[in-house]
Amino acid sequence: MDLFSRAWNALLKAVADLTDEDFAKPSGCSGWLVRDLVCHLVIDAQDVLITLVTPAETEPTRDSVTYWEVSDKPPTGEDPLDALIVRLASAYQEPGLLKFHLDDVGSAAGRAAELADPGMRVGTRDVVLTAGDYLSAYVLEWTLHHFDLIAHLPGKAEPPAEAVAKTRTIIEQIAGMKFPESFSDKDVLLVGTGRRVATEAEQAELGELAAKLPLIIG
Template sequence: MTADHVTRSHPAEVLRAAYEAFAAVVRPLGDEESWLPTDCAGWAVRDLVFHCAGDAQRALVALHTPASEPADRDAVTYWQDWAPDPVGAANGRRWNRVGASMFLDFRQLKELYLETTAATVTAAAAARSDGRVTTQGHVLTAGDLMLTLAVEASIHHLDLVTRLPTAPGPAPTGLAAVRATLDGLLGRPVPLEWGDEHYARAATGRAPLTVAERLALGPDAERLPLFS
């Protein structure tokens, strides 16, 4: 799957594929597996699922919050607001851990995630891609919003399966959306023969760069992670 392909895919279908791939990992998990670590620092599986359920809930609100103002972000520039914030990240990890711990049985949290993402997919399919919506203080088209959601779900999918070796991977269209976004932020196609998964990990700070990779990237190496 290429980044060019994702531009020809309907954003709602890209989001559906990303959410359904993530749900395929979550659906069979039991309570014991929910305590396994992920690639998100300090988060177990249940913490990450709670975070992603909240993201889907935000998407539902956004898809039902039309905007009259012109869009000030697109699927790429949406991520430009990101900046390293160790204090904010630590507070976010703590808040998320407390919220996820309120579910005494992982099945409750799992059902919340599955129901919310299914509703989000339905809302996305019914939305006009060129309609403008509001989220996190910005205005985007609904289609661009859907692509940002697919990107986040696909990257967190990689985080989720770090200790689940038999779990299925992210949707190819979701990873293609990640590549298109990262190339857009970088300002050019990445000058390395990276597969989609490694590109997603390396450009978001999840995989360290080798000396050879730093040389190939040149000054752009210092710009990574592009977001986290």
């Protein structure tokens, strides 16, 4: 729960520190500008709020790792929701308005997470899991998107090291294999999810794991 808050607060601060010019730069998400990614984070924050007030009475069907669906096909931008986010982002004619909206909804999502009972069962995306597992799963979302946000913005603060380490653990559990120890936590995140192409030397080190990559997590 605490790690969720640290990862989320770091991401909110990273957005707050953006200049107006930064919003027009490409992000680490293919086909999305920084402004599109920030708009996606608004939707994410809304999802957190909705999920934490959607109690479930049945037993959990997922945990912090199995919550994520894994595909071998990267997004093309043709998904209706992805296309909608781009249109919504363009409607914010001033970056300051988008910043304000994320700060408003994002702060509320952060408070809701801090107040949530970790053992409470919640429902989302037709699955049931504990609030603690749900928020733990979102450490991956915040951490990967933090790297996406600053992918083309050198000098910006990176996500908390402990959140990057936690995300590495989740990715390794999803893959069912550990990455070589020579890979930094950041390298595991970027290479493992296809955000960076592995070098020839890294490919050799990955061995049979290379055939499983990239993991398109969503």
